[in-house]
Amino acid sequence: MPTPILYDCDPGHDDAIALVMAHRSPDIELLGVTTTCGNAELEKTTDNAIRVLDFVGASDVPVAAGCARPLARPLVLGTADGPSGLEGSPYLPKPSRGPLKQHAVDFLAEKLAASPDPLLVVATGPLCNIGLLVLKHPHVLPKVKELIWMGGVFYRKSEIITPTEFNAFCDPEALKLVLDARVPITMIGLDVTMQVLIEAPQYKELAAIDTPLGRVAMDWLKFYEKxxxxxxxxxxxxxxxxxxxxxxxxTLVRTRPAHIGVDLSGSYTFGATVADFWHDRGEEDNARIAYDVDADRFFKLMFDLLR
Incomplete structure (x- = not known):
């Protein structure tokens, strides 16, 4: 049986590829997509999600727009994806529909409450929507089986790793709300995602996918690489x-439990995620964090789904 998921995102080139994977995988039932600000303003990320879903034949997947700004501070946009959040996409049509009238947070709460079993939630943007869910609908939190979140950074393995990752930096208060709520969370940080890079071998494999989707994905990644x-x-x-x-x-990654703190006041490390593996602060574990990835198996999965 496929795993039903709710996907919260801010497309974004890499979010767009994740959307394609979620729709095309026979192991996933995509119950709905919610959007937030982050890589671009909310209206743009919502349009981008709809454009991608329509392009891959998933126009039946509901899309609900969520938070237009972080919970407690002004919005700072990401820069990797261009002004629209999805530059370099000449093949994509304009959105054929609008989002649901229902706010994303209420949509998430409704889906969680109605499910007979706890649901898996995947989030790949700032946690504005999930943080607001904690505040507005705390009664549905036991229905979150696990939150898989792309965010944070925990080890400085090389100079390309910064102290603070963008999704955490954009809305650290939302992240703290989620961590304090003890929602089961697995965090996939930059120290692991920077081990799955698109380089010459991956471009060669992608170029062999001579389909409309393969060409769009190539356009996305060439822009995103800049x-x-x-x-x-x-x-x-x-x-x-x-x-x-x-x-x-x-099993693509290995994880370990830790207590995660979020720096809400640092001049140089604002939004940094700090892992305490040895309980030096006397706090209980509140997350699992990924620390290693099987990059070859990941790329095989990604390219199989893009084909």
Whole structure:
């Protein structure tokens, strides 16, 4: 039986590929998509989600728009995906429909409450919607089987890893709300996602997928690579597709429990996620974090689904 999931995102080139994977995987039943601000303003990320879903024949998947700004501070947009959030997409049609009239947070609460079993939630943007869910609908939190979130960073393995990851930086108060609510959460941070980079071998494999979807994905990744290549000297990282892939195969990464704190006041590390593995602060574990990934198996899964 496929795993039913709710997907919260801010498309975003890598979110777009994750959306395609979620729709095409026989192991996933995509119950709905909710959108938030982050890589672009909410109206744009919502349009992008609808454009991608319509393009791959998933116009029956409901899309609900959520938070237009972080919960407690002004919106700072991401820069990797261009002004629209999905630049370099000449093949994509304009959105054929609008989002549901229902707010994303109420949509999530309704779906969770109606499900006979707890549901898996995947989130690959700032946690504005999930944080507001904690505040507005705390009664449905026991129906969250697990939250898989692409966010945070925990080890400084090289100079390309910054102290703070964007999704955490954009709305750290929402992240703290979710962590304090003790929702079961697995965090896929930059230290792991930067191990799944699109480089020459991956471009060669993608070029062999001579379909409309293959060409769109190539356009996405070529645009998305620009920031990574110019600023860090590496290809684009598959941050969000890796998080989504765990809904299909959780053995792709290895995780360990920790207590995660969020820096809400640092001048240079604002929004940083700090892992305490040894309970030095006397706090109970509130998350599992990924620390290693089988990159070859991940790319095989991603390309199989894109084919």
């Amino acid at each position: 920031l990574h290549r110019n600023s860090m000297g590496v290809g684009g990282a598959m941050h969000d597709p890796l998080a989504l892939a765990l809904a299909i195969d959780p």
